[in-house]
Amino acid sequence: MTKFKPISGEKFTKIIDFLTENNIDFLMINNSEETRSPNMQYLTGHPQDATAFVTQKGETYLLPWDISLANKYAVVDEIFDVQNFDKSYMKFLQYFLSEKIKKNKATVGVPSSYSFGSYLMFKNHAPQLEFFTEPQKVSNLLGDLRTTKSPQELDFLREAANIGNKTIPEIEKFALNATDETENDLSILVRKKMIDMGAIDVAFDALVGNTNRSHNIHCYPLASTEKFALPGLALIDYGANYEGYRSDITVPISFGELNDKQKEIRELTRKAYDAAIAILEVGVPLWKVHEAAVNEIEKAGHNMPHSLGHGIGLATHDAPYVSAKPKDPMSLQYWKEVKAENGMVFTIEPGVYVEGEGGQRLENDVIIWNDKVEVITKSRFITVP
Amino acid sequence: MTKFKPISGEKFTKIIDFLTENNIDFLMINNSEETRSPNMQYLTGHPQDATAFVTQKGETYLLPWDISLANKYAVVDEIFDVQNFDKSYMKFLQYFLSEKIKKNKATVGVPSSYSFGSYLMFKNHAPQLEFFTEPQKVSNLLGDLRTTKSPQELDFLREAANIGNKTIPEIEKFALNATDETENDLSILVRKKMIDMGAIDVAFDALVGNTNRSHNIHCYPLASTEKFALPGLALIDYGANYEGYRSDITVPISFGELNDKQKEIRELTRKAYDAAIAILEVGVPLWKVHEAAVNEIEKAGHNMPHSLGHGIGLATHDAPYVSAKPKDPMSLQYWKEVKAENGMVFTIEPGVYVEGEGGQRLENDVIIWNDKVEVITKSRFITVP
Secondary structure (H helix, E strand, O other), X not given: OOOXXXXXXXXXXXXXXXXXXXXXXXXXXXXXXXXXXXXXHHHHOOOOOEEEEEEOOOOEEEEEOOHHHHHHHOOOOEEOOHHHHOOOHHHHHHHHHHHHHOOOOEEEEOOOOOXXXXXXXXXXXXXXXXXXXXXXXXXXXXXXXHHEOOHHHHHHHXXXXXXXXXXXHHHHHHHHHOOOOEHHHHHHHHHHXXXXXXXXXXXXXXXXXXXXXXXXXXXXXXXXXXXXXXXXXXXXXXXXEEOOEEOOEEEEEEEOOOOHHHHHHHHHHHHHHHHHHHHOOOOOEHHHHHHHHHHHHHOOOOXXXXXXXXXXXXXXXXXXXXXXXXXXXXXXXXXXXOEOOOOEEEEEOOEEEEOOOEEEEOEEEEEEEXXXXXXXXXXXXXXXX | OOOOOOOOHHHHHHHHHHHHHOXXXXXXXXXXXXXXXXXXXXXXXXXXXXEEEEEOOOOEEEEEOOHHHHHHHOOOXXXXXXXXXXXXXXXXXXXXXXXXXXXXXXXXXXXXXXXXXXXXXXXXXXXXXXXXOOHHHHHHHHHHHHHEOOHXXXXXXXXXXXXHHHHHHHXXXXXXXXXXXXXXXXXXXXXXXXXXXXXXXXXOOOEEEOOOOOOOOOOOOOOOOOEOOOOXXXXXXXXXXXXXXXXXXXXXXXXXXXXHHHHHHHHHHHHHHHHHHHHOOOOOEHHHHHHHHHHHHHOOOOOOOOOOEEEOOOOOOEEEEEOOOOOOHHHHHHOOOOEOOOOEEEEEOOEEEEOOOEEEEOEEEEEEEOOEEEEOOOOOOEEEO
C-alpha cells in the first residue's frame, strides 16, 4: 500500500464549511512526539511527524519531518521542505501566510490538544497570526468526521479484527499448555503471530497480566518475567495494526479453581458486557451503553474505573468515546451526545478489578453497518481447569 | 523494584523556589495519551496516566487513573481517587483548592505542552484558577532538572546501555547469516534478547530499515516483511528499557559491495560522528557539538534532517537536546544555551540519507561524569561482505 487519504471528499467539504462559517483562514494540525493525533494521517495520508495546513480555499499543505516519507504517503497539494526555509518554522510560516493565504493577518484554527506554550509564543511574537478561540470545536469537528468510517476504512478494520481473531486460538493453546512460560513469552508470541498474518505492526504492545497483575487497568510494565499460568484471573489486551487501522481485544483467562470473589469478578464482567451488547443499537446514545454496563457492576458494589469503550481507527483510541455523560456543568458544556450510527467502529470492554483477587476485562470490537450491530472480534472467557 | 522517586530533595527545592519567586501556588502536571511526559514519573515515581500537583509548600499530590498502581509506585503526600469526587475532575479541583491550597483564587503553573483547549476551558469556566503565563519557563525548569542524572539514575542508564550492548553481537550474527529473514524477524529477535537480559520492555519498537528503507529517518512501518539482508545500506535503531530508564542505539550495516555514493554516505556518517565526539567535553555548548557534525555533512553537499542527539532518561527523548541554535528571533528568545556537564546522558547520532541509495546513522549514548565523556554504548559500522 502506498498513497491513501482516508478522509472522503464529502467530509473534507465539511471542514471547508466550518472554516468559512467561523472565518478561519486555515487549520494547523501537528503530529509530533508531544502531541500524537490520528488527524495527520486522516487528513493527508502521511503517517508520521509533520505539520499539516488546510486552507479555507480547500488546499492542503504539509511540512513533514521526513520529506521522502511524505513523498511516498502524503496526498496533499504541496509538500514543503523546512531545509528550504533555513530550517526555520517561523520563516516557513511567513512564506505560507504571504504566498498561500495571501494575507498579512490570518486566523488559524488548532485542535484542543495544541500546546499552550506554542499558542502563547505565537500570540506574543507573531502578531500576524490570530488563534480561533474555540479549539474544542475544531477537535469536535475532526473527531466527528473520524467517528464514522468509509467502506475502505471498514475493510481495513475488519482485517485488523480478523488477524486479532486468528490469534485467539494461539492464546488459548498457550494458556492451556503453559507451565513456566512468562507474560513476556505470551506478548512476543502474539506479536509474532499477528505480524506473520500480515499486520504491519501491533496496534499497541500487549498488556499481559497474570493473577498478580490483572487487577491493574493497564499493567506496568506491560508484560513481565512472571509466570503467566498462575492460579487465578489473568488477561491479555492486544491488537493488530493492518495498514494503519487497529483492532483491540482483551481475552480474560482463568487458571484453576476460583474463589467466590474471583467468580464474582468474572460473572460481573460477563453481565456488564452482555448488558452493553443488549442495549446497543442504531440511535442509542453511547453514554447509555456505558451506563448499562456500569450499572451491573455498581449494583454489585464494585466500580468500573474506566470508560466502557472507544472508537478504533488510525489510532487505537479514536472517536467516538463510549463513556459516561459528564456530571459537572463545565464538562457538560463541552460535551456532545453521540448516538450509535452506521460506520462506527468501537470497543466494548467492561472490566472489574480487585486488588488481591485480580481483574477481568472482556473486550470486543463492534461495527455498526446496515443498521445492524456486528461484533467483529471473537474474544471470550477462556477457562483453564 | 517498587517505589523510587527519581528527583532528589535538592532538585525538588528548586521547584519550590521557582514557585515562590513566581507567585505560583501549585504546578499541575498531566501524563495522558494526549500528552506524554517523563515529568510524571520523575516527580512522583508513578509510571502511568495521572495528574500530579506540586504546591508552593512542597507537598505533592496525585490523581491517578489506576489507584492500585499509584499505591504501588507513587511517592507522594497523598493519592486521591476521582471515584470519591463523583468521577469529576472539577469537583476534585474545587476540593483541592479549598482544602490543600486554602485559597479561593490560585495561580497554577503548567508546562508548555499543556493543552490549549484545557487552558481555555478553565479560563472561561473556572475563575478561581489563574494560569501562569510563561509555561515555557515551567518546561525549561523541569527539563533543566531532568538534564543531569543522579548516581542511581546513572546506574539504571548504564544497565540499559549494557543490555543494548550485549544485543549488538546478536545483530551482527543475524546480519552475517541472514538470507530470507525479514526486518520483522530482526525486530522480534532484538526485543526477545533484551527482555531475556532483564529489560522490562524495549525503550521503543525497533526501527529496522533495509536498503530500500534506510533512507527514511524513522521508517514506516517500523519494520516490514521485506528481507533485511539486501545489498546496500541498512540500519537498526533500538534500545532497552531498564526500570524505566532507556538506551538508544543505531547500528549501521552494509551488505555486499557498495557503490561510490553509498560509500560516501557511510564515510560522511563516520566523519560527522567522529567530529562530534572530538569536540565534546565538559563546558562545550551542545549546539556546537551538533554543528561540528552537521558541518562535516554539509560541506559534502548533504544535509542532516534531524538533530544530532537528545538526552535519555525516563523517556527515550529526554533533556538535554543536542540540536542547532535557532536562527529566527522568536525561537531564539525561548532558547537557552546548554553546556555539557556532569550527570548528562545523551545520544550522538549523525545520519546521512539519500533516497535511492539508502541511509546510515551511527548512534551511541554518552555519559558525562567526573569531567570525562564516556561513550557507554558500543555501536559500530557492521560490514557484511
